Amino acid sequence: MNVILDIARFEPTSDAKPHRESYEVRVEPTDRVLDALMHIWRHHDGTLAFRKSCAHGVCGSDAMRINGKEALACKTLIRDVAERDGDVIVLDPLRHLPVQRDLMVDQTSFLEKFRQSQPFLKPKEKPPKQGEYHQSAEERALIDDATKCINCGACYSACPVLDEKPDFLGPAALVAAARFIFDSRDEGLEARLSVVDQPMGVWSCDNHFECTKVCPRGIKITKLINLTKRAITKHKDQMV
Numbered sequence: 001m002n003v004i005l006d007i008a009r010f011e012p013t014s015d016a017k018p019h020r021e022s023y024e025v026r027v028e029p030t031d032r033v034l035d036a037l038m039h040i041w042r043h044h045d046g047t048l049a050f051r052k053s054c055a056h057g058v059c060g061s062d063a064m065r066i067n068g069k070e071a072l073a074c075k076t077l078i079r080d081v082a083e084r085d086g087d088v089i090v091l092d093p094l095r096h097l098p099v100q101r102d103l104m105v106d107q108t109s110f111l112e113k114f115r116q117s118q119p120f121l122k123p124k125e126k127p128p129k130q131g132e133y134h135q136s137a138e139e140r141a142l143i144d145d146a147t148k149c150i151n152c153g154a155c156y157s158a159c160p161v162l163d164e165k166p167d168f169l170g171p172a173a174l175v176a177a178a179r180f181i182f183d184s185r186d187e188g189l190e191a192r193l194s195v196v197d198q199p200m201g202v203w204s205c206d207n208h209f210e211c212t213k214v215c216p217r218g219i220k221i222t223k224l225i226n227l228t229k230r231a232i233t234k235h236k237d238q239m240v
C-alpha cells in the first residue's frame with residue numbers, strides 16, 4: 001500500500017515559521033512508522049531530521065506525535081495508524097519542548113527536571129561487609145513499574161498540566177523520583193521531599209491520566225504519582 005506522511009518541518013536557523021511537507025511512501029502494513037521515515041530520509045529527502053537509535057523500543061529517542069498521539073515511531077506499525085491505500089499519517093514533534101529541527105525537540109529542560117528528581121540510589125545504610133544490598137522480591141515489586149522508564153518524553157508531551165504550568169516537574173521526573181522513593185535500599189521520600197512535595201511537584205498533577213495512556217512502557221504513571229502523594233501525606237502525619 002501507499003501512505004502519505006504529512007510531516008511538520010522547521011529549521012529554526014533558516015525558517016521564519018514551521019511548515020508541513022508530504023511524502024508518499026510504499027509500505028507494508030506491518031512496517032513501522034520509523035521504517036517509512038528512514039525510507040524518506042534515504043530516498044526522498046536527506047534533510048528530514050528525526051531521532052532514532054535502537055529501533056526496538058529501548059532507547060526512547062524516537063518519541064513523536066503520530067496522528068496526534070504520542071508514540072515511539074519504532075513501535076508503531078503502519079497498520080495501527082493507516083487502514084487504506086492513500087491514507088495520511090500526520091507526524092509532529094513532542095509538545096512542551098522547543099523544536100530543534102523538524103521532529104527533533106530540545107530535551108534540555110526535560111532532562112534538567114529529570115535530574116532534579118535525584119534519580120540515583122542514596123543508600124540508607126552502608127552495604128553489608130560481604131555481598132550487596134539485599135532486597136526481597138516483594139520489595140523489588142514495589143519499584144518494578146517505575147524501573148521500566150526509557151525517558152522518551154511521551155508523557156511530558158501528553159500532560160495537559162504542562163499546557164498551563166510549564167514549570168511543572170512533569171510525569172517522567174516524578175516516575176524517576178518514585179523509582180527511588182519506594183526502593184527499600186534508598187533513603188526514599190525524605191531525600192526527595194524538597195523536590196516532590198512542591199506546588200510544581202506532585203501537587204500539580206490533576207489526574208488527567210493522559211501520561212498513563214501514552215506511555216510506551218505501560219507504566220502506571222498517574223498511580224505512581226498518587227502513591228507518592230499518599231506517602232507524603234503519611235510522612236507529614238507521622239511528623240505531627
Ligand code: SF4
Binds near residue numbers: 060149154216221
Ligand atoms: S514514563 Fe513512560 S512515557 Fe514517560 S518518559 Fe518514561 S517511558 Fe516515556
Ligand code: FES
Binds near residue numbers: 052056060072
Ligand atoms: S529508536 Fe529507540 S525506542 Fe525507538
